[in-house]
Each structure stands twice: as C-alpha cells, then as structure tokens.
Amino acid sequence: MKIFLLLLGALFSYGVAGEDLSPSGTLCVDGILTAVTLLTFADALSYYVDICAGTLTSLSVWAAAKKYCTPRGIEAGSRSLSNNCLQYGGMELTSYADTEGNLTDEYMKNLKVVEYEDIAEAKVWNETILISEPLLETSKRTISAFNNQYATHTRYGWSAYGFWGCLLLLGMANRLISFLVESRTGRKTRDTESITRPNSSVSPRSKLTPFVADKYHWLRANLVIPAAFNSYHRRLFWQCTIPTRLEVVIVIAYYVISFILCAVSYEIFTPNLYYSYSGQLQRYIADRTGTISYANLPVLWMFSGRNNVFWATGWSFSTFNIFHRHIARIATIQAIVHSVAYSILQANFGLLQESWTEDHTKIFNGAYDSYLWPLVAIWVLDRLLRIIRQVYCNIHVNRSMDILQTMSTATYSKEADLIRLEVVPGSESLKPKPNQHYFLYQPLKWRGWENHPFTLAGWEKIEDDGPIISNTKSSPTTETTTNDNVSLESASIDSPSNFRSELTNSAQLQLQGRYKFLFYVRPSTGWTKRLRDECIKHASGPLKTHILLEGPYGETTPLHHFENIVLLAGGTGIAGVLPYLKEHIARLAQGTTVTNSITLVWAAKQAAVLHDLAARELATVLKREDIKASFHATSNRKFGRVDRNMNDTVKNAEDDLAVELDVIYSRPDVRGKVLEVVQEVREAGSQGRRIAVLVCGPAGMADEARGAVHVALKSGMRGVEYIEESFGW
Numbered sequence: 001m002k003i004f005l006l007l008l009g010a011l012f013s014y015g016v017a018g019e020d021l022s023p024s025g026t027l028c029v030d031g032i033l034t035a036v037t038l039l040t041f042a043d044a045l046s047y048y049v050d051i052c053a054g055t056l057t058s059l060s061v062w063a064a065a066k067k068y069c070t071p072r073g074i075e076a077g078s079r080s081l082s083n084n085c086l087q088y089g090g091m092e093l094t095s096y097a098d099t100e101g102n103l104t105d106e107y108m109k110n111l112k113v114v115e116y117e118d119i120a121e122a123k124v125w126n127e128t129i130l131i132s133e134p135l136l137e138t139s140k141r142t143i144s145a146f147n148n149q150y151a152t153h154t155r156y157g158w159s160a161y162g163f164w165g166c167l168l169l170l171g172m173a174n175r176l177i178s179f180l181v182e183s184r185t186g187r188k189t190r191d192t193e194s195i196t197r198p199n200s201s202v203s204p205r206s207k208l209t210p211f212v213a214d215k216y217h218w219l220r221a222n223l224v225i226p227a228a229f230n231s232y233h234r235r236l237f238w239q240c241t242i243p244t245r246l247e248v249v250i251v252i253a254y255y256v257i258s259f260i261l262c263a264v265s266y267e268i269f270t271p272n273l274y275y276s277y278s279g280q281l282q283r284y285i286a287d288r289t290g291t292i293s294y295a296n297l298p299v300l301w302m303f304s305g306r307n308n309v310f311w312a313t314g315w316s317f318s319t320f321n322i323f324h325r326h327i328a329r330i331a332t333i334q335a336i337v338h339s340v341a342y343s344i345l346q347a348n349f350g351l352l353q354e355s356w357t358e359d360h361t362k363i364f365n366g367a368y369d370s371y372l373w374p375l376v377a378i379w380v381l382d383r384l385l386r387i388i389r390q391v392y393c394n395i396h397v398n399r400s401m402d403i404l405q406t407m408s409t410a411t412y413s414k415e416a417d418l419i420r421l422e423v424v425p426g427s428e429s430l431k432p433k434p435n436q437h438y439f440l441y442q443p444l445k446w447r448g449w450e451n452h453p454f455t456l457a458g459w460e461k462i463e464d465d466g467p468i469i470s471n472t473k474s475s476p477t478t479e480t481t482t483n484d485n486v487s488l489e490s491a492s493i494d495s496p497s498n499f500r501s502e503l504t505n506s507a508q509l510q511l512q513g514r515y516k517f518l519f520y521v522r523p524s525t526g527w528t529k530r531l532r533d534e535c536i537k538h539a540s541g542p543l544k545t546h547i548l549l550e551g552p553y554g555e556t557t558p559l560h561h562f563e564n565i566v567l568l569a570g571g572t573g574i575a576g577v578l579p580y581l582k583e584h585i586a587r588l589a590q591g592t593t594v595t596n597s598i599t600l601v602w603a604a605k606q607a608a609v610l611h612d613l614a615a616r617e618l619a620t621v622l623k624r625e626d627i628k629a630s631f632h633a634t635s636n637r638k639f640g641r642v643d644r645n646m647n648d649t650v651k652n653a654e655d656d657l658a659v660e661l662d663v664i665y666s667r668p669d670v671r672g673k674v675l676e677v678v679q680e681v682r683e684a685g686s687q688g689r690r691i692a693v694l695v696c697g698p699a700g701m702a703d704e705a706r707g708a709v710h711v712a713l714k715s716g717m718r719g720v721e722y723i724e725e726s727f728g729w
Helices: 002-015 027-036 047-052 056-068 071-089 096-102 105-109 116-121 133-188 192-196 210-224 245-261 277-302 309-313 317-347 356-362 369-394 505-511 527-537 571-576 578-590 607-614 648-660 670-683 699-714
Strands: 112-114 129-131 395-397 403-405 407-413 418-424 437-441 451-455 458-461 515-521 548-553 564-570 597-604 627-633 691-696 720-724
Touching: 027 056, 027 071, 027 129, 027 133, 047 056, 047 071, 056 071, 056 096, 056 105, 056 129, 056 133, 071 096, 116 133, 129 133, 133 245, 133 277, 133 309, 210 245, 210 699, 245 277, 245 317, 277 317, 277 369, 369 395, 369 548, 407 527, 407 607, 418 527, 437 515, 451 515, 451 571, 458 578, 515 571, 564 571, 564 578, 564 670, 564 699, 571 578, 571 597, 571 691, 578 597, 597 607, 597 670, 607 627, 670 691, 670 699, 691 699, 699 720
Parallel strands: 112 129, 564 597, 564 691, 597 627, 691 720
Antiparallel strands: 395 403, 407 418, 418 515, 437 451, 437 548, 458 515
C-alpha cells in the first residue's frame, strides 16, 4: 500500500510540475493531501474513495485547507483534485464547497492536531484530524523538492542536445570556412599560367594570420590527425576501435559531463514524506539516470543513420559511428544504474510485488514518450529516404511513359579473385563523381533485403555507338593512352558489348546519355560469395543479374587544389583512387588543377588483379610522366597466365603488361613512401605547396599512412592533408 501511495504522490507531483507552486496555486492542497493520505482512518476503503468521497480523509483535507490555504489555493487545488477523481477514480469529488458548512470555527477548534511524529505510530484514526503547520510545510517542501528534481532531470536531459548541437555547429562552421578558403584557391586554378609556374601556388592556410596558422597546425598535428595512442585507429586494439585524439577528447568530455550531470543537484533532506535519506538518493539517481538515458536515444539514432544533415560537418561516417557507440554505452550504463537504484528502492519496502513493473511504467502516463517518438520519426524518415533514393536511381519514366530500369552484368576473374560489376542505372539524372559509394541490393534473390556499400570505381557515358552492358568477357582498353583530353563524364570503362543488338531501337535511344557504372567486388562470405558462385555457374559469359542501387553517398575531396598527391590503395580500395586519377587527367586538360605530381602505391594479394586493371582502367594512367606508380603483390604466388577462356585480344594485351608491369612481391613501405614525397617537396624549397595523402585500403595501410602524416606535421611540414576513404560499418 505504501508503494502505491508513493507512486500516486509522484503522479500528482508530475501533474503540478509546471504549475505555480505558491500558496495561490495547487501546492497548498497537494501538500495537505500528501500528508493526510499517509494516515490510516477507520473508514478507509480505497485511495480514490477516501480522497474523493465525504470520508474522514476528505474532511481532514478540507479542514486543513480552510485553515492554511488561501481561497485561490483552495479553488486551484479543488479543481485539480476533481479532475483526478474523474480521470482516475471514476467518481465526483466531494468538494470544499460541499463540506464548508460543517467546518465551523467551533468544529475546527476541537480537531486533533497531528504532527510528523504521529505518522510513524501507525495509529487508526476514528475522527477528522487537522495536520499541524510544520507537517504541512514538510509536505510542501517534499513536493517542491520532488517537482524541482523532475524539472532538473528534464533540463539535464536536454544537455545532451546542447553538447552535440554545439559540437556539430563548430564542425559546420569549420566546414564552411574551409569551403570558402578552398573556393578562393579554386578560382586561382583557372589561371593556366599559374599552373605552369612551379611556385605560383601557396597553401590557403598561409593566408591566415601567423597566430591562427600556428594554432591550426598545432591542432592538426597533435589532435586531429594522430590516433589516441600508438598507431591504432582503423586496426582493432583488444577488439576495440581506437579514435583519434580529438575524438577521444570529445568522447571523454561527454563521459565526464554525463557523470557530473548524474551526480549533482540533488535536494536531499529530512524529514521527507516520500522517502528516507537513502531512499531520496535512490529515487532521484534512478530518475536522473533514466531520464538522461532516454534523452540520449534520439542522438544515438541520428548518428547511426545513412541519411542525415551531418554531411555539412565534413566528418566521416566512421567518426559519427564512434560517437554513436559511446553514446550507446553511456545510455546503457545509465539504464543499468536506473534499474539497480529502483530495484533497491522498492526492495526496501519489502518483497518486490508482481505489479511493480506495470505500475512503474504506467504511473508516468507517457511522460517520457517525447524521447521515443523522435526515434520513430528518425527511423521512418531514414527508411523513407532510402526508398526514395532507390526509386531515383533505378526507375526512369520518360515522356513516352516508357519505364527504364537498372541493368547490370557481373564477371568473375578466378586469377584475380575479383568480380567486375557493371551497372547502367535506370535514372538519367545521376552525376557520378569520385568517392561516391552506393548500396547494392539483389532483390530477386533470397535475403534480397541485404545491402552492401561499394565505391564507384569508374563510369562511362553511353554514346550513340558506344558500349552498354558487356555480353562477353571484359576486354582491355584499346584507346590511345597518350590522349589527355578526357572528359570528367568518363572514367574509361572499356567493355565491348553485343548487348546493344538485343535492344530495340527505342530502347537504345533511351540509353543514350546515361552512365554505365563499374564496381569491384571482392568475394568473401555471404552475398559476395553467392554472387561469385552465380558467375562461376554462368560460364558462357557475363552474368546478367538484377541489381538495385541506393545512393549516391559520400563527397568528393577537392584534390585538384593540391600540388602533390599521394594515393595509397589496398586491394579493391583501388576503386576509391581510380576516379581521382581520371579526374586529374581531365582537369589537367581543362586547366582547372594545380596538381603536377601524383604518386600511386597499390598493393593487392594477387598479382593477377594488378595486371588485370593495369590492362584496363589504369592503361591510360601508366603512360603519364606526372603519375608515378608502384605495384605490390603481398602473396608469394607469382603472377600466372590469364584465364584460358578469355579471348585472344585480352590475353595478348595482358601478356604484354605482365612483362612491362613492375610488380614488387612484398608489402609496400607506406610510411617511407609518404615521408619520401614530403622530403622531396621540402628539399625543393616548396614548403608552401600542399600535399594530399589519400588512402583507401585495409586498416594496417591506413594507420601507417596516418602515422606518416603525423610525423610530417610534427616535423613542421605544413600543408599536408590526410584523407581516409573508408566505410565505418
């Protein structure tokens, strides 16, 4: 019974939490009600019958109200109590006006005055009583403290939004400033003379004041770039992902703030009509941790979605994923503390009742639903945007009301252990760019809801007489490698096709102007393994399969603003590098880049994949003097001959490259290569020139590159940017 009364007291407290707590409000009557209901009367039946009907409890409440409350306070309290009687008790209230005639001065003088000490005696009262003024003040303070705590819990819950909101605003402001600075630099690249002059370009950061430039460099060298300790970032350390130092500072700050907010601002006092001293701590800590844990949920959901506005910060998905996981851990710890504190609190009242769980959640009457509905909205919006992206990418209805859908083929190379997936999206509005990635679905297969992210490795605009989708084994390029006049609309996918002959003239006309996308898929387990098996079974030629795209995601890094670029790729990570190489060639022909030197380092397990792409997408790149490339095969098996099923044209071309391509059978010295380029720029006396180090590869390669950039920055070399193109899921 005591548990129920305390919960009901909490309910009434929540009902007045936002109201005026002065004597002219409901606090006076609520204080009387709280004190009186702790006493036991002889005619007691049930809680609502006792306080709503004309019982000894009801008369005692109105007697104290007449003595201690103002007319406004009685009116406000009576109105609030009447609503509760109707809503929860299903009966009319015997109001103050109904009993006022019996509360004469003579009657009031003869009432027994009850003090706080009388509550603990468990006495049964056979008459109307009058609570003492000190007892009323204790009751009012109890309610006020409880209401203040509830407001504090809510206010501290909002602090999560304040913390992350300020952080995101700082990120957006930094992104905007960087964009404006880069835009000024980009405008200068249109001057073709400035491109040809070796020392014509300086770092945009150098235009900052020396003080700001020094602080900016120190921040990057000591917080932004390096991992928290040692060289672990992408690599797991004891099965844990190690953030960068700046991310660690942010995460630790949120841990500290969350702990402080759960440990301060508790109004604990005795006597208290709700709880003992320890009971107050248990209840308030339980409420505080539960509220803040709930408040963390919307941020937790927002940081985990694919579709959000946080692209404006320029931070990677992996960064938000780190924040997401630590917020989840904090919320989980708070939820555990909440549960333990409440369990201890209720255990102090005796055995845990079966109805406790139901009463515990029901008593709040949806008070915390405001934290849950945003989760529903975020989830629904994210899924809706995914569907919209899928429809946008895969379905196009032209003016003739013809529906054109996405078409795709897959080809597997056993020697390279690589699937080349070529996709012509149904949409004609997609504009491919470097560093875009798409989620691929195979909806007509078992578990068709599964989707996997893949970087767009290349694209080609379908012309009137150009290829559409391969119907034979993919062959190497036949274009002249010395031609620099490459359009940004093409990333050089050469796949002669007989597919065009199978299309009607109308369908061929509809395909004109669209893009053919290229994805590299490394078979592993699950969906990629099943796709490989399908390709192997389809030995007659490329596998025609139904693929749906969702995207595009990702943003292009303006590498054309850097004089020197180091591109590091591991395995199929070459997909993140190829588009930038093609973009460089195109921009150089158009005079819209300051880049004059590119160093490419690509490592793969099988040498076959190196030769395969060197004969195709990299054929144009390898003949250029401004691009220095080195290739590394990390397996001991030497490069063998190509698949015997390939046609002679492909075989001959790859045989030639197998001789010409200098493959080093060892892991690349990533750190040494990056520092070598930095040293070359330093020795050339061009410290103002910028170096971009972009890595798209396995965790070890990325961490080694990050460590090298950190060393360069610590040595005083400015203008060295580190770009890590990787997924965090």
